[in-house]
Amino acid sequence: MCTRIYNNFNPENKFLTTARNMDWAEQMPTTIFVFKTNLDKPTEKIGLSEKDTDALHDNPLTWIARYDSVVNMVGVSAPYGASDGINSAGLVANLLYDSDASYHRNDSAKYKQLDVLRWVQFVLDTCASVKEVVNQFNENATVQIEIIGAKVPGSTKEASLHLAVSDKFGDSAIIEVHKGTFVIYHNMDFRIMTNEPSYAKQIELNQYWRWQWSSQNHFPSSTLPGGPFPSDRFARASYYLNHLHPTHSSADSLAQSKSIVMNASVPVNFNSEDDNFPNIAQTLWTSVSDHNNLLYFFCNARTMGDLYIDLNELDRLTHPVSQLVVVDLKEGKFINKEFYGACYDKFEKADDPFAVQAMTLA
Structure with missing residues (x-):
């Protein structure tokens, strides 16, 4: 399923980009949100939705952006699920499927609760670097957080997910959740991530492939797995990412990152119902983020155009919160909208779907 790569292959952290594929068996209604902060009139956000609250989940995390x-949000109406994005500090966050994720804690009363579909938004609202994200979720964090499970909007499937973060300082981390406990892999060399297996196993596999391609191997092999399975795609992304010339421009880095994840994508309308391909799904869209120049590109696999947003030009948007529906769902049919370049005039005023006032706690 999904693949994420972080292109930090330059010594001065000048041209840093992150790209990811979003894969799913069926098309997903998708909306891009832009949030502008106003610390004079801050909006308080909340970690739980109305559907989350019950006798066990009544201690929501709250924060100010x-x-x-x-x-990038899954859905065209509430409840939304924040999938990935970039903030004005150059931090990028990506959620990917993780079939081994488990969120429940027996001692949850001690923890502030955060819906997994709001995880990305919390991180982008409150953190400027990978180090800050890691500090939010390690065992010594000032506020201890419990991730609450949820279903993917428009689906009956559980949102079983893990988080990847990267920044403009060349740093990277992957955070998994096992039985409610955060397992953090923090190293600037952890640049590639797929859905499965666990990241610990992915590190082992990567070491094997890196040795195969290295000068330490007297009979080096450049054979690459060509299949659609996560371990195959991890190996392909690792090979190409580790055989790049250093970038000399942001344009080169963006093109490199996009081409690598496209190489690790799954074709549109791939037959994922075949019993020989469990958990393999078509690539719906690709996002590419420029950490240094604060650009976010959205590339729909079913259209020929790419949309981008420049966080340096948000004054072109009138409202504090704006939205653009890129994949709509009407009368049971998906509509993939064609967008090209900067489309600020296409964005519409929206309410913050994660604001406290958007929810009435029981």
Whole structure:
């Protein structure tokens, strides 16, 4: 399923980009949100939706956004699920499927609760670097957080997910959740991530492939797995990412990152119902983020155009929260809208779907 790569292959952290594929068996209604902060009139956000609250989940995390952000949301109406995005500090967050994720804690009363579909938004609102994200979720964090499970909007499937973050300082981390406990892999060399297996196993596999391609192997092999399975795609992304010339421009880095994840994508209308391909799904869209120049590109696999948003030009948007529906769902039919370049005039005023006032706690 999904693949994420972080292109930090330059010594001065000048041209840093992150790209990811979003894969799913069926098309998904999708909306891009732009959030502009106003610390004079801050909007308080909340970690739970009305559907989350019950006798066990009544201690929501709340926060104030410190940074502007562009966020890709699954859904065209509430409840939304924040999938990935970039903030005005150059931090990028990507959620990918993780079939081994488990969120429940037996001692949850001690923790502030955060819906997994609001995880990306919380991180982009409150953190400027990977180090800050790691500090939010390690065992010594000032506020201890419990991730609450949810269903993917418009689907009956559980949102079983893990988080990847990267920044403009060349840093990267992957955070998994096992039985409610955060397992953090923090290293600037952890640049590639797929759905399965666990990231610990992915590191082992990557070491094997890196040795195969290295000068330490007297009979080096450049054979690459060509299949659609996560471990195959991880190996392909690792090979190409580790055989790049250093970038000399942001345009080169963006093109490199996009081409690598496209190489690790799954074709549109791939037959994922075949019993030989469990958990393999078509690539719906690709996002590419420029950490240094604060650009976010959305590339729909079913259209020929790419949309981008420049966080340096958010004054072109009138409203504090704006939205653009890129994949609509009407009368049971998906509509993939054609957008090209900067489309600020296409964005519409929206309410913040994660604001406290958007929810009435029981």
